[in-house]
Amino acid sequence: MKVSELVVKSIPRTKHSPKHPISCRHLPSHVGTQANVWTTTVTPYQRPKEEESDDEAEPSWNLNVLLSYHIPTPESSMLSSSTVIETSRKLVMGKVLALPLPHRPLFPGVYMPIYVKDPKVLAALVESRKRQAPYAGAFLIKDEQGTDPNVVSASDTEKNIYELKGKDLFSRLHEVGTLAQITSIQGDQVILIGHRRIRMTEVVSEEPLTVKVDHLKEKPYNKDDDVIKATSFEVLSTLRDVLKTSSLWKDHVQTYIQHIGDFNYARLADFGAAISGANQLQCQQVLEELDVHKRLQLTLEIVKKEMEISKIQESIAKAIEEKISGEQRRYLLNEQLKAIKKELGLETDDKTALSAKFRERLEPNKEKIPAHVMQVIEEELTKLQLLEASSSEFNVTRNYLDWLTALPWGSYSDENFDVLRAETILDEDHYGLSDVKERILEFIAVGKLRGTSQGKIICLSGPPGVGKTSIGRSIARALNRKFYRFSVGGLSDVAEIKGHRRTYIGAMPGKMVQCLKSVGTANPLVLIDEIDKLGRGHAGDPASAMLELLDPEQNANFLDHYLDVPIDLSKVLFVCTANVLEMIPNPLLDRMEVIAIAGYITDEKLHIARDYLEKSTRETCGIKPEQVEVTDAALLALIENYCREAGVRNLQKQIEKIYRKIALKLVRKDGKIEPQNAGVNEVKAESVHLSDEIKSKEETQAGAKSVEGTNDDKPSENVAESLEAPVNQMEKPTDEDTHLQEVEEVTESEASKTIEKVVVDSPNLADYVGKPIFHAERIYDQTPVGVVMGLAWTSMGGSTLYIETSLVEQGEGKGALNVTGQLGDVMKESAQIAHTVSRIILQEKEPDNHFFANSKLHLHVPAGSTPKDGPSAGCTMITSLLSLAMKKPVKPYLAMTGEVTLTGKILPIGGVKEKTIAARRSDVKTIIFPSANRRDFDELAPNVKEGLDVHFVDEYKQIYDLAF
Numbered sequence: 030m031k032v033s034e035l036v037v038k039s040i041p042r043t044k045h046s047p048k049h050p051i052s053c054r055h056l057p058s059h060v061g062t063q064a065n066v067w068t069t070t071v072t073p074y075q076r077p078k079e080e081e082s083d084d085e086a087e088p089s090w091n092l093n094v095l096l097s098y099h100i101p102t103p104e105s106s107m108l109s110s111s112t113v114i115e116t117s118r119k120l121v122m123g124k125v126l127a128l129p130l131p132h133r134p135l136f137p138g139v140y141m142p143i144y145v146k147d148p149k150v151l152a153a154l155v156e157s158r159k160r161q162a163p164y165a166g167a168f169l170i171k172d173e174q175g176t177d178p179n180v181v182s183a184s185d186t187e188k189n190i191y192e193l194k195g196k197d198l199f200s201r202l203h204e205v206g207t208l209a210q211i212t213s214i215q216g217d218q219v220i221l222i223g224h225r226r227i228r229m230t231e232v233v234s235e236e237p238l239t240v241k242v243d244h245l246k247e248k249p250y251n252k253d254d255d256v257i258k259a260t261s262f263e264v265l266s267t268l269r270d271v272l273k274t275s276s277l278w279k280d281h282v283q284t285y286i287q288h289i290g291d292f293n294y295a296r297l298a299d300f301g302a303a304i305s306g307a308n309q310l311q312c313q314q315v316l317e318e319l320d321v322h323k324r325l326q327l328t329l330e331i332v333k334k335e336m337e338i339s340k341i342q343e344s345i346a347k348a349i350e351e352k353i354s355g356e357q358r359r360y361l362l363n364e365q366l367k368a369i370k371k372e373l374g375l376e377t378d379d380k381t382a383l384s385a386k387f388r389e390r391l392e393p394n395k396e397k398i399p400a401h402v403m404q405v406i407e408e409e410l411t412k413l414q415l416l417e418a419s420s421s422e423f424n425v426t427r428n429y430l431d432w433l434t435a436l437p438w439g440s441y442s443d444e445n446f447d448v449l450r451a452e453t454i455l456d457e458d459h460y461g462l463s464d465v466k467e468r469i470l471e472f473i474a475v476g477k478l479r480g481t482s483q484g485k486i487i488c489l490s491g492p493p494g495v496g497k498t499s500i501g502r503s504i505a506r507a508l509n510r511k512f513y514r515f516s517v518g519g520l521s522d523v524a525e526i527k528g529h530r531r532t533y534i535g536a537m538p539g540k541m542v543q544c545l546k547s548v549g550t551a552n553p554l555v556l557i558d559e560i561d562k563l564g565r566g567h568a569g570d571p572a573s574a575m576l577e578l579l580d581p582e583q584n585a586n587f588l589d590h591y592l593d594v595p596i597d598l599s600k601v602l603f604v605c606t607a608n609v610l611e612m613i614p615n616p617l618l619d620r621m622e623v624i625a626i627a628g629y630i631t632d633e634k635l636h637i638a639r640d641y642l643e644k645s646t647r648e649t650c651g652i653k654p655e656q657v658e659v660t661d662a663a664l665l666a667l668i669e670n671y672c673r674e675a676g677v678r679n680l681q682k683q684i685e686k687i688y689r690k691i692a693l694k695l696v697r698k699d700g701k702i703e704p705q706n707a708g709v710n711e712v713k714a715e716s717v718h719l720s721d722e723i724k725s726k727e728e729t730q731a732g733a734k735s736v737e738g739t740n741d742d743k744p745s746e747n748v749a750e751s752l753e754a755p756v757n758q759m760e761k762p763t764d765e766d767t768h769l770q771e772v773e774e775v776t777e778s779e780a781s782k783t784i785e786k787v788v789v790d791s792p793n794l795a796d797y798v799g800k801p802i803f804h805a806e807r808i809y810d811q812t813p814v815g816v817v818m819g820l821a822w823t824s825m826g827g828s829t830l831y832i833e834t835s836l837v838e839q840g841e842g843k844g845a846l847n848v849t850g851q852l853g854d855v856m857k858e859s860a861q862i863a864h865t866v867s868r869i870i871l872q873e874k875e876p877d878n879h880f881f882a883n884s885k886l887h888l889h890v891p892a893g894s895t896p897k898d899g900p901s902a903g904c905t906m907i908t909s910l911l912s913l914a915m916k917k918p919v920k921p922y923l924a925m926t927g928e929v930t931l932t933g934k935i936l937p938i939g940g941v942k943e944k945t946i947a948a949r950r951s952d953v954k955t956i957i958f959p960s961a962n963r964r965d966f967d968e969l970a971p972n973v974k975e976g977l978d979v980h981f982v983d984e985y986k987q988i989y990d991l992a993f
């Protein structure tokens with residue numbers, strides 16, 4: 030039978046007690062952490078007649094109704110109440126078994142289950158019940174010395190207590206305890222009901238511990254005392270408050286309050302302490318307190334504290350509840366919102382919306398998308414629907430679909446097959462470059478005849494700044510194709526071209542797919558810059574990947590690793606740029622149509638500067654054409670003294686510099702109120718006069734130069750002097766204002782508005798671009814004995830170089846040759862060959878001259894810091910050696926180039942145009958080229974060839990005749 034179902038029937042009701050049994054729930058055990066909950070039916074407990082005399086002061090016994098929870102066992106129910114009380118009375122003044130309580134004291138009127146571990150004690154208890162004297166003394170165990178009563182270590186305490194015996198146990202128990210009636214024993218669980226306060230005085234026997242006890246009585250008190258009343262009311266009202274906030278004690282307190290009419294102050298105090306969660310010491314204090322008022326005060330303290338705790342508990346519960354319900358509310362509302370939107374058709378869920386977006390993208394040219402691509406797209410769209418939106422796979426698929434659907438499958442821009450229009454556009458953007466322009470026009474013509482254009486690879490090669498990149502952009506404009514440029518200089522990762530595999534995190538498609546997405550057409554013009562600087566590659570070979578991309582045979586099915594579906598690049602026009610053709614991997618070069626842009630001669634540069642660079646710079650600086658004038662002389666001076674390299678990028682920079690300075694001048698002028706300067710026209714006249722003077726000076730010098738061998742002046746220095754002289758002369762007049770000319774411009778509305786014009790001429794050029802920075806390539810005006818001018822070609826364009834030979838020492842059999850000037854192996858060998866060939870030729874020409882056999886020679890090629898290599902200086906070296914041997918200088922203004930064999934044959938060289946341009950820059954009048962290069966020279970534009978005396982030779986002997 031369950032304890033909770035038991036009903037006590039043996040105890041009769043009193044006249045004050047409720048008529049019906051009271052149902053109590055959540056009855057606490059108060060055994061430390063074991064807060065057992067009992068449900069039982071309680072019947073009022075009748076006070077036996079014998080006891081009445083002891084407790085006369087108490088107003089009523091009915092309070093016991095809720096405090097005495099008698100849970101009978103079959104045996105206990107057999108005991109009559111009178112017998113029980115009788116026995117207890119006898120025991121009170123005698124000896125009792127001492128039961129240690131580990132956690133809380135037992136209060137009179139309260140029941141408490143305990144566990145008795147000691148078999149001897151348990152046997153004694155069973156025995157006492159058999160003898161119908163079921164009583165024992167329940168005493169709280171003191172805390173061990175030095176331990177904090179607030180710190181719970183229940184298991185330890187229990188363990189130690191059960192081991193304590195006899196006097197040890199006696200010394201560890203609080204003196205004041207409660208006389209407890211043993212109501213039931215089940216196994217080791219013993220249920221006690223507290224009756225009255227007792228104090229143990231001495232040990233009677235040790236095992237089990239039996240002690241002598243005295244009965245303790247409350248001090249007499251006046252039940253009408255206002256203070257006691259008030260305190261007890263406060264205890265009651267606090268208990269009522271606890272009732273409101275904590276449901277745990279609800280039933281007890283409610284019951285208690287129902288019988289408020291006849292209560293007992295002492296029991297009220299005990300009850301309050303018993304149901305509270307106060308610690309054992311506080312409870313023991315209440316138990317030990319015999320002054321009812323003080324006891325009530327102690328209890329009040331405890332229940333007030335209880336009240337505070339229950340308030341905190343309530344606020345904690347409330348906060349947590351609020352938090353949870355807030356989150357739940359938001360979640361619910363969101364779900365509802367989604368459902369409502371879906372219902373109204375305002376928004377589909379994420380996946381559907383995504384799929385719809387992708388399909389929408391494909392819609393405009395759905396029929397043009399290749400079937401195999403469409404199939405992949407459909408598969409991916411189905412997969413997307415099946416995947417969880419938060420999974421990483423979902424993101425991969427979404428990105429993949431994004432790329433697949435963003436590509437311009439089969440959509441081409443309308444091409445321009447109008448040759449005349451294309452020609453106009455090309456001429457608009459670039460001066461000269463007729464080869465390139467011609468090739469583009471051919472391409473358009475073929476496209477026009479075929480009806481469609483073909484994918485081609487054009488490679489523009491040449492020194493920096495000759496307009497390779499800008500002509501690429503111009504070609505795209507002429508063909509009406511979209512333009513996309515990417516540089517492959519230093520590119521070493523194949524993934525840049527072919528993309529990463531989709532399995533990698535952060536995978537991206539290659540440059541070509543990115544290009545198609547960004548231009549939005551499948552036939553753009555793609556400019557691949559710096560193809561000669563393609564990196565070596567650590568994973569895969571970028572050159573091979575480029576081949577797959579560029580080769581018209583392969584690129585119709587170009588497979589990007591990321592995209593994983595073949596794309597057709599056959600309609601793309603590829604234009605590559607390179608500085609040095611030799612650096613382009615051969616298989617790539619093989620598939621390209623190379624168009625070399627050699628660089629510009631002064632005249633071309635002048636046109637480019639005047640018609641293109643100046644115009645665009647003026648516009649970007651916001652200067653009106655009427656506000657500035659840069660004279661031809663100034664431009665010429667700029668080109669000759671500041672910008673002598675093959676390209677025009679530096680020229681562009683210098684022009685930009687000039688225009689920036691002009692802009693500043695104009696803005697500064699605007700800020701000042703300019704006095705009407707009467708002398709301005711005079712200054713202008715002076716300026717014009719000075720520039721005329723310079724021109725005439727230049728003309729005289731040019732005339733002088735044409736007279737061979739008669740001019741001892743250094744022409745380049747003279748030019749510099751002539752340029753600097755007027756600047757010095759004009760030191761005073763070149764004050765800022767002197768070059769600002771006021772031109773009256775009469776408009777309809779503002780008749781008197783004046784516009785200031787800045788004139789840049791050769792004399793004041795230095796004010797804008799600083800002193801000339803270029804050092805002449807020509808270090809000798811008249812080459813001395815042993816020195817001959819050669820022609821070289823570098824990635825920066827052509828240039829002239831000197832071969833110098835001098836005698837170190839002479840003596841029988843001392844013939845030897847030393848070479849310096851950072852020469853490469855080929856050039857060193859070339860010097861050896863030249864040494865041998867010149868010895869043979871000297872023997873032929875001057876059989877008695879044994880110069881080479883007896884002379885130690887030194888051959889040097891300035892500048893010593895520039896590495897040089899190649900065989901094309903062979904004939905120059907021979908000439909230099911022969912000049913020294915025969916002590917004859919070569920003809921002035923002569924330059925030559927050509928590889929020589931050991932038998933004196935002259936082999937062809939490269940870079941004829943660059944070398945010719947370089948020769949012209951160095952004022953060379955006569956050039957000797959190998960015969961095999963005649964065609965290259967003939968193809969040159971007339972303005973490049975103009976004024977040059979060019980000879981083509983097959984054998985060295987021909988050079989001998991020309992040079993000496």
Ligand SMILES: Nc1ncnc2c1ncn2[C@@H]1O[C@H](COP(=O)(O)OP(=O)(O)OP(=O)(O)O)[C@@H](O)[C@H]1O
Pocket residue numbers: 458459460461462491492493494495496497498499500606607608637641642677678681
């Ligand atoms: N023939 C020309 N007519 C007009 N402008 C030109 C011409 N040649 C070059 N330019 C101008 O020179 C500038 C430099 O040209 P660009 O950048 O195309 O040189 P590049 O050959 O590509 O050089 P790099 O090899 O260093 O890339 C551009 O502003 C371009 O417009």
